[in-house]
Amino acid sequence: MVSSSFSGKTMKKSTALVDAASWYCAVALLALILIGSIRANSVSDEPVRGSQLLNRPCDEIYVVGEGETLHTISDKCGDPFIVERNPQIHDPDDVFPGLVIKIIPSTGMKL
Numbered sequence: 001m002v003s004s005s006f007s008g009k010t011m012k013k014s015t016a017l018v019d020a021a022s023w024y025c026a027v028a029l030l031a032l033i034l035i036g037s038i039r040a041n042s043v044s045d046e047p048v049r050g051s052q053l054l055n056r057p058c059d060e061i062y063v064v065g066e067g068e069t070l071h072t073i074s075d076k077c078g079d080p081f082i083v084e085r086n087p088q089i090h091d092p093d094d095v096f097p098g099l100v101i102k103i104i105p106s107t108g109m110k111l
Helices: 002-042 050-055 070-077
Strands: 061-063 100-102
Touching: none
Parallel strands: none
Antiparallel strands: 061 100
């Protein structure tokens, strides 16, 4: 009888320990999920504006942003031949936001 009551007490203690550990794990997992969702929601889907335009990478297909000129794009992307490579540009001074141009950066590109 003594061994059976001893194993029953041990079983209850281990069950209580396992229950406590599972609750701690569940709370920790919930905290990680909440932290992850807060970080995911903090990323804005607003369009790029202002000084963020200067940090955009120069892809081969480039969309002109507000306030940009061919000179600033050429300096930023390292392509001095933008007008020659884009026959749709008749006047280099007539560049507008949304205009799609082809960029081929030189090896000494400024970033």
